[in-house]
Amino acid sequence: MDPTRHRLRAAAVMSAAALAATAVTGCASAPDPGTVTVLNSATDSLEHAQEQKFFDLCAKPLGVRVRQTSVPADQVASKALRMASSHSLTDILELDGSEVPQFAATGGLVPVRKAGVDVSGMSKSAVTMGSYRGTQYGVARAVNSLALIYNKDLLSRAGLKPPTTWDELKRTAKKLTHGSTFGMAFSATPDADGVYQFLPFFWSAGGDEAHLDDGKGAPALQLWKDLVAGKAASSAVVTWNQQDVNDQFIAGRAAMMINGPWQVPVLDQHKGLHWAVAPIPVPNAGDPVVPPIGGTVMTIPQTRDTGRQHTAAKIINCLNEQHNQVAWGESVNNVPTMTAAAAQYARQNPKLAAFASEVATARSRTDRVGARWPVVSDALSGAFQSVLTGGASPRAALKQAQARATAGE
Amino acid sequence: MTITATGAATAGTRPPAERTTGGRGRGGGLLRWCFVAPAVLYMLAFFGYPLVRNILMSFQHYTPRTYFTGSSPFNGLGNWRAVFxxxxxxxxxxxxxxxxxxxxxxxxxxxxxxxxxxxxxxxxxxxxxxxxxxxxxxxxxxxxxxxxxxxxxxxxxxxxxxxxxxxxxxxxxxxxxxxxxxxxxxxxxxxxxxxxxxxxxxxxxxxxxxxxxxxxxxxxxxxxxxxxxxxxxxxxxxxxxxxxxxxxxxxxxxxxxxxxxxxxxxxxxxxxxxxxxxxxxxxxxxxxxxxxxxxxxxxxxxxxxxxxxxxxxxxxxxx
Missing domain, CATH: 1.10.3720.10 (MetI-like)
Structure with a gap:
């Protein structure tokens, strides 16, 4: 036999075997006892470093290190699911508040109290945001909401005060509209941004996300429609995410906008821009504002190792001590969730006090519909998009939305 | 890649008679399969498996829970009906x-x-x-x-x-x-x-x-x-x-x-x-x-x- 052929055959057999071997070996390494792992969405390098600072501060006394894995916010859920299927989920999983029910429903999260997290002194709205069917699975350090942010110069020049009711909003916005400036700007994109912005109007009108077709939310759609049809807001709002809305406001092309406190650092970069925050207008004077509450929560995934769960809980407890919450809230311009910390935050940041008072009563998106929220959210965005683009009347759109939201049941 | 290339080159220099017998013999058959195997395995692992998996998945109730429990019950044409x-x-x-x-x-x-x-x-x-x-x-x-x-x-x-x-x-x-x-x-x-x-x-x-x-x-x-x-x-x-x-x-x-x-x-x-x-x-x-x-x-x-x-x-x- 030709020796070359022998070698060749051996090489071919080996390469085939090696390929087969890599295909069948699932590699799950044992977790390092000295390291607590975190999955979050801190992909921005500054934010990542900031997170690490707080983690280090809290991990050091426990003699452990914290290692973060950060992926873009909209990929955290699918990344976490992939990790779950290979039993490599991190010790702390930081989810968006609206994703908690879907994960809690799988039985894959540990109730935080059971793991040893102390949640006393936390605002009711923050507790609700991290809860599913009455059990708390997630702890938010700081939360955000939405408010009316207005250009002080443009309003005072027109001799106007920030509107408090819907009628005032329509009138004020109309008066502020001239040239290339619209009176009002908001985001109506068919995604989380647009839905988040629609909710304060929908809820203030008495709308119920579990029964979209009860007609109570229709006036909110009508308000948005009136603003756009009356040219007090651009018809391009259906393409503007919250970032775009902020850009329009900064460029002076919108006198008022709906936006959140996370825009503050960007707004502050523009020294010539004088802005202030007011509550979102309500249907009638004296009605309560019902803004949505948003932000991320820390959850503890179900692992077989309760020791690791307790360590994770201790770190979460430390991160939620009053001074840490305030410092964290200030670094990300969100409001701390401990009532005492929120009060201190409001005192130290008077400009954002409006947000601080709001989040205490703000509503969680998943409170009523739980794990069905993504479907309901989709249906709701379909409703305002078709109303704003002239495809349907508010009532018809909500009827359609309800059909869409319950199609899978 | 390298293996295949060398193989082809060597085969080319071999006298034609030996090549024919070698190619038809049992050992040659095995050798041929070994050359083909990496490509076939690759195709099966990265194209065949995901394809079959995707088709199966469309008949399953496959939700976040599946990732934690590993169970994904078959639900017949339910998904297809819902989508269509x-x-x-x-x-x-x-x-x-x-x-x-x-x-x-x-x-x-x-x-x-x-x-x-x-x-x-x-x-x-x-x-x-x-x-x-x-x-x-x-x-x-x-x-x-x-x-x-x-x-x-x-x-x-x-x-x-x-x-x-x-x-x-x-x-x-x-x-x-x-x-x-x-x-x-x-x-x-x-x-x-x-x-x-x-x-x-x-x-x-x-x-x-x-x-x-x-x-x-x-x-x-x-x-x-x-x-x-x-x-x-x-x-x-x-x-x-x-x-x-x-x-x-x-x-x-x-x-x-x-x-x-x-x-x-x-x-x-x-x-x-x-x-x-x-x-x-x-x-x-x-x-x-x-x-x-x-x-x-x-x-x-x-x-x-x-x-x-x-x-x-x-x-x-x-x-």
Whole structure:
């Protein structure tokens, strides 16, 4: 036999075997006892470093290190699911508040109290945001909401005060509209941004996300429609995410906008821009504002190792001590969730006090519909998009939305 | 790769007699399989398995819970029924077809025109060709974001120019009107696809012997006649490749749409790609997402088969 052929055959057999071997070996390494792992969405390098600072501060006394894995916010859920299927989920999983029910429903999260997290002194709205069917699975350090942010110069020049009711909003916005400036700007994109912005109007009108077709939310759609049809807001709002809305406001092309406190650092970069925050207008004077509450929560995934769960809980407890919450809230311009910390935050940041008072009563998106929220959210965005683009009347759109939201049941 | 290459080389130098016996012997058969095995295993692991998995998944109740418990009960045609009865799906199927046909038509016609234009050499033609390639180098998401700014209704450059030149009476709602948004997406995708079409077709044109054109000219054929009777038939195999590859990359469009319109306004730009994304990664209903994915695969498969048949016909004729 030709020796070359022998070698060749051996090489071919080996390469085939090696390929087969890599295909069948699932590699799950044992977790390092000295390291607590975190999955979050801190992909921005500054934010990542900031997170690490707080983690280090809290991990050091426990003699452990914290290692973060950060992926873009909209990929955290699918990344976490992939990790779950290979039993490599991190010790702390930081989810968006609206994703908690879907994960809690799988039985894959540990109730935080059971793991040893102390949640006393936390605002009711923050507790609700991290809860599913009455059990708390997630702890938010700081939360955000939405408010009316207005250009002080443009309003005072027109001799106007920030509107408090819907009628005032329509009138004020109309008066502020001239040239290339619209009176009002908001985001109506068919995604989380647009839905988040629609909710304060929908809820203030008495709308119920579990029964979209009860007609109570229709006036909110009508308000948005009136603003756009009356040219007090651009018809391009259906393409503007919250970032775009902020850009329009900064460029002076919108006198008022709906936006959140996370825009503050960007707004502050523009020294010539004088802005202030007011509550979102309500249907009638004296009605309560019902803004949505948003932000991320820390959850503890179900692992077989309760020791690791307790360590994770201790770190979460430390991160939620009053001074840490305030410092964290200030670094990300969100409001701390401990009532005492929120009060201190409001005192130290008077400009954002409006947000601080709001989040205490703000509503969680998943409170009523739980794990069905993504479907309901989709249906709701379909409703305002078709109303704003002239495809349907508010009532018809909500009827359609309800059909869409319950199609899978 | 290396192993196969060496194998071929060694086999080539061996005396013919030994090669025949070796090739037919039992040991030779095994050897042959070992050479084929890596490729087959690779195909099975990275194409076969996901394909079968995706088909199975479309018949399963596959949700976040599955990832934790590993259980995904079969639910028959439940997912298929849910997806097919959803008007969003039928709409997206239609949008996908319009988007694909429109994009291919635009890309191909402009790409071919440019390729023919550049096939005659002139000063700076190389430079101009290089510049035209630039859209290809820009990542899809960047392209979409830039176009989103350009097409902005109130402040976009395009509307500013159009109204400034009095070509439009008012701002065109490029991305904010359900009637126009799909057209805008097609226009952007045409812009992206022109370089690819141009480069491949230009290459094909270079392969056509010059004397054929000269012969046609001697026979008194005009430019259009030469193009129709000489250039196009000679270019046929290349045209097939360009169109099929273009089809494959267009029909599964996702990133462009997500960054440009996110499927809006009022679902006017939802495609099979965005619906799959929405079902699987936003609503986390992987079973229903798999249904749409399978439809996408089926559509692609039909065209892949057509391509292979066309290719075989061309190949046969070439012989």
């Amino acid at each position: 009865s959803d008007p969003l799906f039928t709409g997206s199927l239609w949008h996908t077809l319009v988007f694909t046909a429109g994009s291919l038509l635009g890309q191909f016609v402009i790409g071919l025109a440019l390729a023919v234009f550049f096939s005659r050499r002139f000063r700076l033609s190389g430079f101009a060709r290089a510049v035209l390639l630039l859209p290809w180098l820009v990542p899809m998401v960047v392209t979409s974001i830039v176009w989103r700014k350009l097409l902005d209704q109130d402040t976009g450059v395009i509307n500013t120019v159009l109204t400034g030149l009095h070509l439009a009476s008012g701002p065109v709602p490029w991305l904010s009107s359900p009637g126009v948004a799909l057209l805008s997406a097609i226009l952007v995708n045409v812009w992206i696809g022109i370089p690819f079409n141009m480069v491949i077709l230009y290459g094909g044109l270079q392969e056509i012997p010059r004397d054929l054109h000269e012969a046609a000219a001697l026979d008194g054929a005009g430019a259009w006649r030469t193009f129709r009777s000489v250039t196009l038939p000679m270019l046929r195999p290349v045209v097939t490749v360009v169109l099929v590859l273009g089809f494959m990359s267009t029909v599964k469009i996702l990133d462009l749409i997500l960054a440009l319109t996110a499927g809006g306004p009022a679902d006017a730009t939802q495609t099979l790609g965005t619906v799959t994304y929405r079902l699987s990664f936003e609503q986390l209903d992987f079973g229903q997402g798999a249904v749409v994915g399978n439809v996408l695969i089926a559509v692609s498969a039909v065209f892949a088969v057509l391509y292979l048949r066309a290719n075989r016909a061309d190949f046969g004729r070439g012989k």
